[in-house]
Every structure is written in C-alpha cells, then in structure tokens.
Amino acid sequence: MTTIAGTAPALAAGESYLEHGHGLRSWLLTLDHKRIGIMYLAAITGALLLGGVFALVLRLNLWRPAGGLVSNDVYNKLFTLHGAVMVFLFVIPGIPAALGNFVLPLQLGAKDLAFPRVNLISWWLYMTGAALFVATLVSGGIDSGWTLYPPYSLEESRGLGILLALSALFVVGFSSILTGLNFIATIHTMRPRGMGWFDLPLFLWALYATGIIQIIATPVLGITAAMGFLERLFHLGIFMPEYGGDPVLFQHFFWFYSHPAVYIMILPAMGIVSEVVSVFSRKPIFGYRFIAMSSIAIAVIGFFVWGHHMFVSGQSRWASLVFSFLTFLVAVPSAIKTFNWLATLYKGAIDLKTPMIYVLAFFAIFGVGGLTGLFLGALATDVALHDTYFVVAHFHFVMVGAELTAFLAGLHYWWPKMTGRMYGETSGRVSAVLVFLGFHLTFVPQFLAGVAGMPRRYATYAPAFQANNRLSTVGAFVLALGLVVALAGLVVSLFRGQRAPANPWGAASLEWTTPSPPAHDNFAETPRGNKPYDFTGLRLVSEDAGWVRAAGEGRG
Amino acid sequence: MTAPGTDRAGATMPAEDRPRFLAIQFDSMGAQAATGKLGIWLFLGSEILFFGGLFTAYGVYRANHHELFRYARHFLDWRLGALNTVVLVSSSLSAAWSVRCAQLGQRRGLHATLLATFALAGVFMAVKVVEYSHKLHNGVGWGASCHPSEEILATLPAAVRALPAPEHLGTFFSVYYLMTGLHGLHVLVGMGLYLWLLGRAHRGDFGPGYYGPVDTVALYWHLVDMIWIFLFPLFYLM
Amino acid sequence: MTDDTASAPAPRHGAAIPHVLPPSVLLGAAVALFALTALTVVASRLDLGQANVVVALAIACLKASVVALVFMHLAWENRFQLVVLVISALFAVLLVGFVVFDTTQYQPDLRAKEAQLRGKGR
Numbered sequence: 001m002t003t004i005a006g007t008a009p010a011l012a013a014g015e016s017y018l019e020h021g022h023g024l025r026s027w028l029l030t031l032d033h034k035r036i037g038i039m040y041l042a043a044i045t046g047a048l049l050l051g052g053v054f055a056l057v058l059r060l061n062l063w064r065p066a067g068g069l070v071s072n073d074v075y076n077k078l079f080t081l082h083g084a085v086m087v088f089l090f091v092i093p094g095i096p097a098a099l100g101n102f103v104l105p106l107q108l109g110a111k112d113l114a115f116p117r118v119n120l121i122s123w124w125l126y127m128t129g130a131a132l133f134v135a136t137l138v139s140g141g142i143d144s145g146w147t148l149y150p151p152y153s154l155e156e157s158r159g160l161g162i163l164l165a166l167s168a169l170f171v172v173g174f175s176s177i178l179t180g181l182n183f184i185a186t187i188h189t190m191r192p193r194g195m196g197w198f199d200l201p202l203f204l205w206a207l208y209a210t211g212i213i214q215i216i217a218t219p220v221l222g223i224t225a226a227m228g229f230l231e232r233l234f235h236l237g238i239f240m241p242e243y244g245g246d247p248v249l250f251q252h253f254f255w256f257y258s259h260p261a262v263y264i265m266i267l268p269a270m271g272i273v274s275e276v277v278s279v280f281s282r283k284p285i286f287g288y289r290f291i292a293m294s295s296i297a298i299a300v301i302g303f304f305v306w307g308h309h310m311f312v313s314g315q316s317r318w319a320s321l322v323f324s325f326l327t328f329l330v331a332v333p334s335a336i337k338t339f340n341w342l343a344t345l346y347k348g349a350i351d352l353k354t355p356m357i358y359v360l361a362f363f364a365i366f367g368v369g370g371l372t373g374l375f376l377g378a379l380a381t382d383v384a385l386h387d388t389y390f391v392v393a394h395f396h397f398v399m400v401g402a403e404l405t406a407f408l409a410g411l412h413y414w415w416p417k418m419t420g421r422m423y424g425e426t427s428g429r430v431s432a433v434l435v436f437l438g439f440h441l442t443f444v445p446q447f448l449a450g451v452a453g454m455p456r457r458y459a460t461y462a463p464a465f466q467a468n469n470r471l472s473t474v475g476a477f478v479l480a481l482g483l484v485v486a487l488a489g490l491v492v493s494l495f496r497g498q499r500a501p502a503n504p505w506g507a508a509s510l511e512w513t514t515p516s517p518p519a520h521d522n523f524a525e526t527p528r529g530n531k532p533y534d535f536t537g538l539r540l541v542s543e544d545a546g547w548v549r550a551a552g553e554g555r556g
Numbered sequence: 557m558t559a560p561g562t563d564r565a566g567a568t569m570p571a572e573d574r575p576r577f578l579a580i581q582f583d584s585m586g587a588q589a590a591t592g593k594l595g596i597w598l599f600l601g602s603e604i605l606f607f608g609g610l611f612t613a614y615g616v617y618r619a620n621h622h623e624l625f626r627y628a629r630h631f632l633d634w635r636l637g638a639l640n641t642v643v644l645v646s647s648s649l650s651a652a653w654s655v656r657c658a659q660l661g662q663r664r665g666l667h668a669t670l671l672a673t674f675a676l677a678g679v680f681m682a683v684k685v686v687e688y689s690h691k692l693h694n695g696v697g698w699g700a701s702c703h704p705s706e707e708i709l710a711t712l713p714a715a716v717r718a719l720p721a722p723e724h725l726g727t728f729f730s731v732y733y734l735m736t737g738l739h740g741l742h743v744l745v746g747m748g749l750y751l752w753l754l755g756r757a758h759r760g761d762f763g764p765g766y767y768g769p770v771d772t773v774a775l776y777w778h779l780v781d782m783i784w785i786f787l788f789p790l791f792y793l794m
Numbered sequence: 795m796t797d798d799t800a801s802a803p804a805p806r807h808g809a810a811i812p813h814v815l816p817p818s819v820l821l822g823a824a825v826a827l828f829a830l831t832a833l834t835v836v837a838s839r840l841d842l843g844q845a846n847v848v849v850a851l852a853i854a855c856l857k858a859s860v861v862a863l864v865f866m867h868l869a870w871e872n873r874f875q876l877v878v879l880v881i882s883a884l885f886a887v888l889l890v891g892f893v894v895f896d897t898t899q900y901q902p903d904l905r906a907k908e909a910q911l912r913g914k915g916r
Binding site for chain 2: 812814815817820821823824827828831834835838846847850851853854857858861862864865866871872874875878879881882883885886889890893894897898901
Binding site for chain 2: 105110111112113114115116118177180181182184185186188189190215216217218219220222223224227230231234235236237238243244245246249252253521526
C-alpha cells in the first residue's frame with residue numbers, strides 16, 4: 001500500500017530556482033550552482049554547434065579526393081579550430097560544468113557547492129576563454145592542429161593567432177582547475193550525515209576522480225601555454241630549436257596534461273552511465289566498490305601514459321617501452337567498469353527510455369573505442385597507425401561516441417529535474433537511434449581508411465580512399481541530424497513538455513527528493529544520506545506524480 | 557567535519573542568530589573553516605604543478621648543458637639571493653604569527669604582523685627590481701635578447717671569463733626570468749592580498765570566531781616562500 | 795603577544811577550538827630556516843661535483859618541510875591536507891624526473907637538428 005508520504009512538496013508558483021530573481025544580472029552574477037550549470041549548458045551547446053559546423057565543412061571538403069570546397073589553408077585552419085573548440089570548450093568542460101554543477105550539491109543534500117563565488121569565476125573564465133578562441137578564429141585562425149606543436153605553430157610566418165589561442169588555453173585551463181577544486185572540496189567535506197564514502201552516488205565518485213586530474217594536470221597545460229606564448233614573442237629558446245630550444249619538450253608538457261585530460265572527458269561520462277544503467281534496470285549497480293575504486297585508478301594511472309602520443313616523435317626507446325606497458329595497464333579499470341555495468345543489466349527490468357538507449361549505445365561504442373586504443377598503445381602497430389585516420393576514428397569513438405552519448409543520456413536523465421519538464425520520449429528515442437547510426441557511419445569507415453594508410457589532417461587524398469570518405473561524410477550529416485533532433489526535442493519540451501514530477505524515473509539518489517525544478521536553496525533542511533541504489537519501496541504512482549517511496553521503506 | 561555541539565540543521569537557525577560571515581551552504585563556522593582550508597590546499601597543489609613545469613624546463617637544461625649553469629650563475633649575486641631568502645623566511649614568520657594573533661583576538665598584533673608581512677614582501681620586490689634592472693641595463697635579457705655587455709662580463713671571475721660563452725646562455729636566462737618572474741608575480745599578488753587583509757582587520761572583521769581569510773592567505777604566502785627556498789640554491793648557488 | 799597558552803578564548807557559533815602556535819615554536823622554526831639557509835650557502839662552496847645539486851635539493855626539502863609542517867600547520871592538521879601536498883609534489887617529481895630523463899636520451903638528435911638550423915644562419 002503506497003502513500004504519498006515522501007513526495008517532495010510541489011513548489012508554489014514563482015519559488016523555483018528559475019524564478020528566483022529576474023533579469024540578466026540575476027543570471028550573470030548568480031551564485032546559484034543550478035543557474036551556473038544552465039549557463040554552462042548553453043555555452044557548451046554553442047561550442048558543440050560551432051565545432052560541429054567546422055566538422056561538416058571538413059567532411060564536405062573530403063567528399064572529393066582533390067578537395068576544393070575550401071582552400072587547403074582554410075581546411076587546415078578548420079581542423080585546428082574544430083579540435084580546439086571541441087576539446088577545450090565542449091568535451092573537457094561538458095559534463096562536469098553543465099551537469100555536474102547542477103547535480104552535485106543536490107546529490108549531497110547540500111545547498112550549494114563549497115565555493116559558489118569560485119564557481120561563478122569559473123564560468124566567467126570559461127566565457128573569456130571561449131571569446132579568445134572566437135578571436136583566434138576571427139583574426140585568421142591557426143593551422144597547426146589543435147596540438148599546437150612547435151616549431152611550426154610558433155613560427156613568425158604563422159602570424160599572431162597562436163598568441164590568442166594560447167591565451168585561450170591558459171584561461172580555460174584555470175576555469176577547469178577551479179571547478180575541480182570546488183567539486184573535490186564539496187564532496188570531501190559536505191556529505192550529509194549518513195552518507196559515507198561508499199554511500200556516494202557513483203556520479204560523485206566520477207566527479208571526484210575527475211577533480212583530481214583537473215587540479216594536477218591542468219596547471220601543466222597552463223604553464224606550457226605561457227611558455228609557448230613567450231617563446232613566440234621573445235624567442236626564449238625553450239621550444240624552438242633554432243634558438244636553442246627543444247620541440248619534443250613541448251610535446252612532453254602538452255601530453256602530460258592532454259592525456260589525463262581524456263580521462264577528465266570520460267570519467268564523468270562513466271559516472272552518468274553508472275547512474276542510468278542502475279535506475280533503468282531497476283537493479284542496484286553491480287560491483288559498486290569496484291566501480292568507485294576503478295574511477296580513482298583510472299585517474300591515477302592515466303598520469304603515467306602520456307608518452308604513447310610520442311612514440312614516433314623522437315622520444316627515447318626506454319621511455320616508449322615504459323609508456324606502452326602502462327597504457328595496457330590503464331585499460332584494466334575501464335574493463336572492470338564495463339563488466340560491472342553489463343552485470344547490472346543482467347536480469348534487470350530494462351526500461352528503454354531515452355537515457356537508457358544512449359547508455360546502451362555507449363556500451364557498444366566505448367567497447368570498440370577502448371579496444372582500438374590498444375592497437376595504438378602497442379609500439380609496432382602504432383608506428384604504422386600513428387597520424388592516420390585510425391587514430392582519428394579511435395579518439396572520436398571515445399570522445400564523441402562514448403562521451404557525447406553519455407552526455408546526452410545525462411542531459412535527458414536530469415532534464416526533468418533541471419527544467420521541470422519531461423522531454424518528448426519519441427524525439428528522444430529517434431535522436432538516439434540517429435546518433436548511433438550516424439556515428440557509426442561516420443567513424444567506422446575512418447578506421448578502415450586509416451588501416452589502408454590514409455593520413456590525418458590532409459585536405460586532399462588518394463582516390464583509393466574515396467569510398468570510405470564518402471560514407472563518412474554521409475554519416476556525419478546523419479549524426480548531425482540526430483543531434484539537431486535531440487536539441488529540438490529538448491527545446492520544444494521547454495514550452496510543450498509535460499510537467500515533471502519530483503522523481504520521474506524511480507531513482508533513489510537525493511536529487512530526486514527535491515521538486516522539479518528545485519527551489520533556490522535546494523533543501524530546507526539537510527537530509528540524511530541514503531543508499532543511492534536502493535530502490536526498495538519505490539512505486540510508480542502515476543505519470544503525473546511520478547515515483548514515490550512508501551513511508552518507512554528503503555531509508556538505507 | 558563539523559565541530560562538536562554544532563546545530564546540524566543550520567537552515568532552521570534564525571537569520572539573526574546566523575554568524576555574519578557564515579555562508580548559506582555551511583551549517584557551522586567550523587565546517588566552513590575546514591572546507592575553506594581544504595580548498596586552499598587544493599589550490600596550492602595546483603600551484604605546485606604549475607611551477608613544476610618550470611622546474612622541468614630547469615632540469616632539462618641543467619641535465620643537458622652542464623657548462624651553461626657553471627658559467628651563467630656568476631651573473632647572479634648570491635648575496636642578494638641570500639638576503640631575499642632571509643626576507644622571505646621572516647615574512648613567513650610574520651604571516652604565521654598573524655594567524656596566531658587573529659586566533660587570540662590580538663588586534664594590534666594582527667595589524668602589526670600583517671603590515672610586517674606586506675613590508676617584507678615589498679623589500680623582496682625591491683631587491684628583485686635591483687637585480688633585474690642591473691641585468692637588463694647590461695643587455696642580459698632572455699632568449700634571443702641575451703647580449704651581455706662588456707661591463708657585466710668584466711664582473712665575472714677570471715676563470716669563468718676565460719671560458720667561451722655557452723651557446724644556450726639565452727635559454728638559461730629565459731628559465732631564470734620565467735621562474736623568478738612568475739615567483740615575483742606571486743609575491744605581488746600576495747602583497748595585494750595582505751593589503752586586503754589589512755583593510756578587513758582594520759574594520760574588525762577578524763577574531764577567534766572567524767579568521768579564515770588570514771589563515772588562507774598565510775598558507776598561500778608560505779607556498780610562495782617554499783618555492784623561493786628551491787629557487788635560491790638552484791639559481792644562485794649551483 | 796605575551797601569552798603562551800595554546801588555547802584561544804571560547805569561540806562562538808560552534809567554531810572548532812583552534813590549535814594556536816606558541817611563539818617558541820614559531821621562532822624556533824624561523825631560526826631553523828635561517829640556519830639551514832646558511833648551511834646551504836656553505837655547502838655550495840664545497841666542490842662535491844654532481845653531489846652539490848643533491849645536497850642543495852636535500853637541504854631545500856628540509857627547509858620546505860619545516861615551512862609545511864610548522865608554519866603551514868600540517869603537523870597538527872587533518873591528514874588529508876598533507877596528502878594533497880605530498881601527492882602534488884610526487885606528481886611534480888614524476889613530471890620533472892621522467893621528462894628530464896627522456897631528454898637526456900635524445901640529445902644527439904636534437905643537437906644535430908639545432909646545428910643544422912643555426913648553421914643556416916640568422
């Protein structure tokens with residue numbers, strides 16, 4: 001016999017965080033983590049669209065072996081900025097900033113992050129960095145690839161766009177560091193009574209592990225950007241060989257950050273997967289402690305493998321051997337997680353809502369993406385595959401396929417909480433299928449082209465690669481269509497979506513005990529921590545009222 | 557991490573009872589202080605890695621160009637370096653003392669120690685200006701702008717002057733100016749922070765119940781001291 | 795600044811009773827640091843070859859430990875803060891150590907390239 005006890009009280013009109021304060025200043029100067037999360041969401045969506053448009057132009061140019069849609073020089077600038085915008089403005093900040101900011105305090109039963117002003121500063125730093133990237137674009141762009149390797153990137157003939165790009169990196173880097181700092185401090189010290197470390201939702205373990213990387217790795221990117229900036233202006237002789245510098249040193253610095261950075265990208269995505277797979281299988285997550293510990297293991301081991309980007313750069317043989325071996329090691333915790341997720345599905349009551357479809361897509365894509373990394377981690381095969389489309393396909397599988405599908409899963413999952421509206425299930429499912437199909441059509445041919453020898457970052461190519469390139473281009477537009485459908489569906493739901501109950505999915509973590517959308521200060525009283533994957537007692541009362549826990553049951 | 561006897565349901569504390577500097581997301585001053593402390597330590601961790609990149613550049617050039625450091629360090633006056641070390645250690649002492657004064661509610665002591673830290677930082681910067689201007693007036697810039705004048709070369713010990721000028725002299729000074737310059741920037745920021753603390757102390761914000769900012773800024777300042785502790789021998793004595 | 799007591803006046807609003815550093819501890823740490831500074835200058839005057847750098851770094855680490863444990867209060871703080879410091883330092887050592895090692899291994903290639911570029915003249 002269910003009661004309505006335990007339902008979050010509906011807010012009176014005008015009391016949600018969306019209505020607390022009006023006007024631009026109340027948003028731009030807000031200290032509310034939820035509003036900051038929404039502002040980040042808007043910004044990173046813009047970044048995704050900008051980077052995506054660049055990608056479509058690139059793919060159109062690659063329709064013909066001789067290119068011709070844009071000049072070769074413009075092509076080079078486009079792939080450089082596609083990479084830079086996507087990596088630094090979408091994939092790295094994406095889940096932590098847009099979803100993490102919103103959800104983290106709610107999952108802890110807290111009123112806000114530890115340092116709300118620092119959070120706002122993070123957002124403003126992000127926006128400044130984004131403006132600097134746009135300025136780079138407008139000033140004529142850079143064409144060195146997003147990896148900015150000297151000596152090419154710092155040559156005088158390349159112009160001054162590099163200074164803007166390096167400044168952007170520096171600024172956006174600090175945004176990331178401050179976010180990580182905030183998350184770690186909050187999770188570490190602001191857990192409620194009853195929520196020990198092993199009672200945390202796995203999304204928070206993921207954000208904690210991500211924060212470790214953000215704090216330790218990102219400063220190295222910052223100092224490298226500063227050194228590159230000064231090298232370009234004053235010929236410091238640290239990176240440019242003609243002035244006494246060492247270009248491989250730049251690569252060491254760059255990848256010391258940029259490899260752990262890919263774990264900044266994927267760990268929060270894995271956190272979302274853990275949440276969604278459990279809720280939509282109506283089963284507690286399998287192997288909770290293993291998943292939690294694996295998150296930390298990935299964060300730590302991820303710092304020991306950066307040289308696998310430098311096997312053919314002049315790095316010494318000894319270093320390459322060590323890095324290759326450790327690269328195989330870092331795959332292990334990811335595999336542990338994958339098996340635990342699959343074990344969660346086993347004998348679960350699978351509910352194919354949009355987030356779950358995206359998560360199932362994630363499993364397929366992440367499996368392939370992760371495994372193809374192993375070919376690149378092995379020295380002998382990497383010599384053949386380095387700088388080919390195999391690498392491009394590998395990292396798009398993990399960064400787009402895995403991270404983007406997890407992001408979309410999380411966005412749909414928490415959409416009702418963030419906006420108070422249910423998204424349309426039909427458009428959500430259609431978008432997931434289109435994204436899955438379009439993604440594979442885009443990137444599987446790229447694996448094949450890479451193995452056949454097509455180099456990356458080429459505006460034109462040998463006619464033998466035409467078929468794979470054309471398939472890939474078609475796929476890119478299908479993928480784009482899927483994303484547009486997802487975006488459109490979400491936007492439409494803001495106006496026409498059904499009002500969301502507090503707990504539309506029957507989840508057990510604390511954010512689902514607040515109204516949808518939550519009040520400005522989240523919780524009137526700090527709740528007691530509970531077991532986040534204990535679904536006992538949760539019943540679906542109706543679509544309008546959502547899921548409710550019978551009084552006295554499942555209080556963990 | 558809350559102190560004993562804390563009211564856990566902080567939100568039900570009537571607004572008038574809420575301490576002035578207790579932020580909404582914390583239930584007690586103790587919780588706020590503990591979290592704030594972890595926050596600054598996390599930031600200091602990031603600073604260590606930030607300077608770590610520069611220490612790497614130092615290590616790379618030191619390991620691969622022994623002759624460069626044997627030659628170039630004579631351009632630096634170890635006595636000024638030692639003086640600055642003494643100045644900075646003293647300022648760390650006054651910074652740590654300022655925390656003690658705040659904890660004990662000693663307003664005059666707090667004011668004096670904050671001022672002393674600020675002043676000592678100023679002395680450090682003055683010595684730095686002397687060092688930099690001497691070098692720059694004698695053509696000792698960084699990277700491609702390193703062309704030592706005859707005057708400054710004449711100040712080198714005879715045994716050193718006899719050696720051929722190393723090819724990477726410009727790079728040595730790039731690393732020198734980068735590291736001491738970035739450190740100097742941190743000193744300037746610290747001076748700004750101590751000025752801010754002086755203003756707030758003057759207003760009477762700090763006392764035994766609330767001294768987080770004094771503690772936080774002091775921790776930052778000690779890191780600045782720690783970095784110099786490494787820079788001094790690495791550049792001036794080796 | 796006369797009293798030597800380690801306890802502060804009773805704080806209000808649930809603030810934890812802080813551990814106050816006595817003047818003797820503060821001054822003692824400062825004196826230790828001055829002494830170690832003198833030691834590092836003296837040690838640098840001795841010609842120990844490659845060991846000079848090791849000795850200098852060892853003394854610097856000792857000084858840094860005094861600053862961290864006493865001035866920064868880590869000897870009396872929550873263990874996790876020390877963990878943050880140590881882990882950051884370890885990762886910095888990883889960065890410096892491994893990169894310096896690798897650069898020593900590929901120097902011949904680098905010098906050749908540099909000579910080639912400088913030979914072109916500027």
